[in-house]
Amino acid sequence: MRSAGFSVEDPSDDEVTHGTVKTPAGVDQGRYQVAAVKCGKELGVQPPDAAEKEKWARQYDQVASCIRDAYPDFPEQEPGSIGWDSEEYPTSDDPAFKQRAGECMQEYAPDTKTQHVG
Numbered sequence: 001m002r003s004a005g006f007s008v009e010d011p012s013d014d015e016v017t018h019g020t021v022k023t024p025a026g027v028d029q030g031r032y033q034v035a036a037v038k039c040g041k042e043l044g045v046q047p048p049d050a051a052e053k054e055k056w057a058r059q060y061d062q063v064a065s066c067i068r069d070a071y072p073d074f075p076e077q078e079p080g081s082i083g084w085d086s087e088e089y090p091t092s093d094d095p096a097f098k099q100r101a102g103e104c105m106q107e108y109a110p111d112t113k114t115q116h117v118g
Contacts, residue, residue: 007024056109056112057079059109062109066104066107067104071091071097074089075088
């Protein structure tokens, strides 16, 4: 990613294996995704198939619903993804929120690896 012009930290082996590296804030999303796909192919990381993406979408909908049980103002999520940051949702810095989100992820999307960006 650095050779493509992005200032990034080295991902862990687990992040690379599971394809969970997220786009840093403030970069051209399209250009970053193109570079990420190219890097993934070079590393032998296979993109998820449609069935896997649908599974994730269902899981992340359940995670968001679980979080909203305790935090009704939790923002709507993009289909097939789950995420939050303190700029978009200041409550996400609260330790009680972090605990709830972790519990919901563990219950409804236990195979998802998380990454903190920022």
